Amino acid sequence: MPALSLRRVTTLLLAVACPLSAQTVRSYQSTPDLSSALEAQPALAFTAKSSASPLTITVNDSERFQTMDGFGASMTEGSAWLLHDRMSPAMSRDVMTKLFDPSSGIGLSFLRLPIGSTDLSLNHYSYDDMPAGQQDPELRHFSTEHEKDYVFPVMREALKLNPAITVMATPWSPPAWMKTHDSMVGGSLREDDMSAYAEYIVRSLQSFKKANIPVKYLTVQNEPLHETEDFPGTLMLADQQKRLIGRYLGPDLRHVGLQTQLLAYDHNWDHPEYPIEVLSDSAAAPFMAGSALHCYGGEPSGQSVVHDRFPDKGIWMTECSGGTWQKKAPLEVTAHLLIDSTRNWAKAVALWGIVLDTDHNPHAGGCGTCRGLVTLDTKQMSVSYTGDFYALAQASKFVHPGATRINSTSFKNEGLESVAFQDLDGSIVLLVLNDRSDTAKFDVNWNAKTFHAALPPGALATYIWSPKQ
Structure with missing residues (x-):
């Protein structure tokens, strides 16, 4: 490319x-x-x-x-590592400028920031890891030190290049000791650790804020209907999510003065009943800004199903990855996503990893065939920009945060x-x-x-x- x-x-x-x-x-x-x-x-x-x-x-x-928040992708640990540690300082500055600078680049304005590790990480970690069989209910070992090497510096650089960026945070898994089988891979959040998990998320957001990375939106679980097998993930049904938000996390956020707004679900179009159930809960609803959806199942019209039930709540398209499985050109695939998502009420459209290398790395389980916006050739030490980058550019360069979608025939x-x-x-x-x-x-x-x-x-x-x- x-x-x-x-x-x-x-x-x-x-x-x-x-x-x-x-x-x-x-x-x-x-x-x-x-x-x-x-x-x-x-x-x-x-x-x-x-x-x-x-x-x-x-x-x-x-x-x-x-109204629009913007267009972007996720700043995974792997992407931040490639940008910060694998690229030369000059190459990294050039790539970051092209990604985020509204004048000299394409002005990406929406970033999803994982809380802990994902499948596009170097390894599996949380902010409160404990030896097997041990617990830390008072979070005495909580620390975001891991992110200070490259995730925090790269996020700050992006925000410096484009102060209008909206940041959304998402965990892939609670610490293993909070889960039903003492592993970040698969399993569920234990009921007796709901309060501890809420405090864990609050401390994560406080740490991000202290690092000058303000978080506007939050989901409590990435893809809660997918019980993963080889990368961090958690099965969290709608009943548990609405209780976590309404009884624990929502009140805890307000108690410490954080104005971060919650989004329900964060999974595929094909189960709109999930966010509808969470948004319908009287305890959770006061803390909810809307719903987050992904593209891997169902149709974009699923967003409109949720919007029609809750027209005063927003919709965000928060993950859609390209990869080797796709037959059409990346530009066309992402162009369809941009148009279909925004015509079905999406306030933002975010793809998945920002940077991957030519072998689709780094990844720690999960997707080994995903495609980023930028590809780093680690042998030639050169970068190329994919069709996903240019599709996003056709929107992000010209449609700025605060823009309003207006009617057009299609x-x-x-x-x-x-x-x-x-x-x-x-x-x-x-x-x-x-x-x-x-x-x-x-x-x-x-x-x-x-x-x-x-x-x-x-x-x-x-x-x-x-x-x-």
Whole structure:
């Protein structure tokens, strides 16, 4: 995959910096083979003519939906280690800038931060590990020292590059001694350790805050319906999750003055009844901002099922990994996710690991075939940027935190899909994916004006214009 070259970055920045002329539309395009990657296209122009095309995307900024937190991925221990320890300082600065800087890079603005280890870690660990058979109910051995080597420094650097980043925290497992079979792999949280686990999470957030990593959102268990076999994970049914939040964790967070908001579930689209049960609980509900969902089962419409029951609560797409199992180009896969998730109320879209090496490492069990946004070749000591990176870039570079999704027509059956937003400065941003095998020619209509456009097969484009012209 091609790197984000200096020439392309310079072209992009010059194009972004240029003021829009009257009735003009800026556009940027990426193709599946990345021969065109976030590449500025010739300016388009609105005309007063009505559209005669059967494929006309109508954008209506008077129909408004969710506000956006942003786009991003997870800062796993493995990703942080590659960025901090395996890359040279110069290479790491360059990659971090491209990932997070809103001006010189793509401005990723949503980061999921694990509490302890995941499958994309160097090994399994919690913040209160004890010898087998021993317990620590008063958390006397609690420590986040492990994260001070690379996770905390890399997170702080990301927040320095983009202070608008929203951080969400998630544990994959309680400490082994809190579980039904004394292991971070599989099993469940013991009922008699609910209070200790709530305190463990609170201390984790306090430690993150002390490290200048403020956490806005929290889920209490990654993929709670998946009892893992070779990496940290915990089976936690909705009944236990709502009691943990309502009786222990929610009150404990408020008692210590943390304003972190909780999200229910953090698992696949195919079980919307889980977050609905948690959000319906009268004790848990006051602490809940909404629900977190993943892409590995079901359809994006599962998000709308939850939204329809709780329209005042948010939806966040918090994990979707690419990997060797996928047949389509990464750009197309992630473009579908961006459009389908946000059209079904997602306030953020986050992929999985940020950086992996060419052998899909590091991983400690779990996914050995996952794909990151950035691939590090440890033999050549070079980096490349995947189609996932460029798909996210087509959104994150232009749709900023606080933007509102607005209405746009989408032709899924005809292979032309879209989603539109309005940024806080009033600019309108339209993403269009050509899911056809031929070039798609179409019109875009807004405010009784039209521009004409064409997209190569599989291409994703972003169109930006200002209503103030």
